[in-house]
Amino acid sequence: MAEHAAHLTTTSVSDERPSIFEVIAQDSLMSAVRPGLQHIAKILAESNPQRYGTLWRWFDEIYSLFDLLLQQHFLAKASASFSENFYSLKRVVLESHKSPHSLASTGLPKGHHWRSLLFLVLVPYLKVKLEKLVSRLREEDDYSIHLPASPWKKFYKAFLAAYPFVNMAWEGWFLSQQLRYILGKAQHHSPLLSMAGVQLVRLTSEDIQAMEQREASVAVSQQSAHSLNNKLRRAVKRALGSITLSFSTGLSVGVFFLQFLDWWYSSENQETIKARSTLPAPPPPIHFDQETYSPLLPKLKTVCPLCRKIRANDTALSTSGYVFCYRCAYYYVKHHQRCPVTGYPTELQHLVKLYSPEG
Template sequence: MAVYAAHLTRTLQGTPTVFQVTAQEALGSTVKPALRKVVEYLAATYPNKCSWCLKWYDELYLLFDCFLQYHYLKHYAASFSESFYGLLRVPLNFSSEFSSGPRLPVYLERASLAALVLVPYISDKVERIVDRWREDDEDGKLGKNTADHLRRAAIRVYSVIHLVSEGVRLVQLARYLMGSARSHSPTLAVLGLALSEAPPQQLPEDEYTWADFIRNMVTGQIGSAVVTFPMVGSLALGAVEYGAFAVQFLRWWESRATHQHTHALPTPPPPERDERALRWKNKCPLCLQTWKIPTVLPVSGYIFCYICISRHVRANSSCPVTRCPAAESSLVRLYID
């Protein structure tokens, strides 16, 4: 794999626009859920062989993301998504160590790797734990013992930290838009890095490429047509890059087609209120009690307790009232006073 030439100088000329930096962040956030869909399909198709992959998906993705990001940081001084959009990371305070070589300083490379891989992994784990505690608290499962009081305090602290972090991100992005900050995100600012447009990549003169391979095959020089490891690596990385872009395009196309299709249909008449709706007014049709964490099932429109309907849908994949097919991912939380 070719790397940038050693004489390459890195400056803050060609500062990327806010559209470039937000697009690369969106691309980076697409890879994990897209791969999860693939793993879910494999687990459903081959449950005996691939079900463990879904159970340990976060850890498997952590290893994959670590190798992927390390490769791009090492060879391109950028993350996977940043490199895809032609960006690279440059230190805000230049040093001879950095300007004389093709890589980031080792400490910045390691810090960038931790920020790209380890921090999101820990953040996702903490968010899931807090969300579970929040649901238990809203469902009345948390008591008055010391451990439950600590869980409630952790929920409040996490909410404050999340609000402050999002506010800091917004302020940093606003400063970047106004030109008063050279880093668009607080993470890059803390690391002392900024994004810059990458210069065109130059291949070494002796680098054998796929163009050479095809030309040798067409001209009949079969003996000279060899496949090297850098060629295979570039093909694999290119497939990952354009595969991620294809996932984003398909998501946009699906949302666009759904939007157009929905607006093309006539508005259906409202359903008539039946006896069951009157009998279950302000009650969960499953437990016949007042809603706890009211959750609507869009396929039928009935409102249930979250625990009741999530348990039923996982077991039966259908609405308990209308028997229409349903999935747990379609549940919508309602916030009713």
């Protein structure tokens, strides 16, 4: 960012206005971080379900807390989100854009600051939760989990029927705003920026110098403190500052690695890898004595390990291979996100219905 500031100027508003490629790139930066961290959490949960299973089950909430702390730090420090600051952008208040700009180091007004934080953290969290809810309801609707006379079933069907149109309207809203931004008809590329009352502009050389002077003045003021409380407070601030600096620097470097992970584990790339490296199926595992292998398994192979009754609508979990009643497996995986026998992280999409040949 310092190298970029060496040739920044404040000649005109059009020079400060970022291009559509810059704003789209910063939007996609944080969206690439989530899949990479989620894949890491999944690997940890599969390697040790007892220790890291909670991390996988509560990943959305843990990630949102991490995102909240990260965005709060950069909004207070540079008047920008992490991804915006990464691309040398800052947020300015719409009403004051025609007047001399305030420096990024001074931060946003309190109202604009909290609205920006709300739209940066809460909206993506709610969107992810809504997509998971729709996926779960479609799964229930496909396999008729709810009773035919259930009053909720009509509501679920109406919600599932309306969701594609609502989602299309939401995405169309963002697309139309981006087109207006490209044509110079709008000051911002995203409706969320408009609702927060801010717009994006490029950082100037004065912004960089002001942030460096601010850090230098904080260091000088810390050195002038002599009391025990001030020394302790200074040590804590210094430790937190070094942790934040190292974390943000490491995240800036690691985000490209996370983007690589996102591409590497994408469905298209995985299909290509499987097509080029297909190996013959390994032999089936050796059958152990069921009583010594796991106390959860019944003696009879036709009995469900959960309800201890003859299985109805046989369903296997692709993560472990064990077979249960569909209803038993569905509700257990829905509430615990793991296999009842092995404890491996499991989702509803891992349920595989089995059909025995007739006759």
